[in-house]
Amino acid sequence: MKRRHKIICYSEREMDRRADALIEQGYKVERYLGVLYVQAMCIPTYKVFFWR
Numbered sequence: 001m002k003r004r005h006k007i008i009c010y011s012e013r014e015m016d017r018r019a020d021a022l023i024e025q026g027y028k029v030e031r032y033l034g035v036l037y038v039q040a041m042c043i044p045t046y047k048v049f050f051w052r
Contacts, residue, residue, distance in 0.1 A: 002051040002052060003051060004030075004049045004050070004051045005049070005050055005051065006047055006048070006049055007047065007048045007050070008045075008046070008047055009046040009047065009048060010046065011046065012033070012046055014046070015031060015033075015046040015047070015048055016031075018048050019031055019048050019050075022048070022050045026052070027050040027051065027052060028050065028051055028052070029048060029049070029050045030048070030049040030050070031046075031047075031048055031049075032045070032046070032047040032048070032049065033045070033046060034047070
């Protein structure tokens with residue numbers, strides 16, 4: 001199994017920009033959009049997983 005690396009992003013735009021740059025470099029990329037529930041708040045999370 002290939003090792004997957006993770007980049008945590010602060011916005012969807014940043015996530016897309018980083019993912020596109022990695023795809024151009026020949027990496028396989030998976031984008032993750034999620035929500036982190038903390039007490040009474042919902043915090044959006046953006047992650048990019050990549051591997052060769």
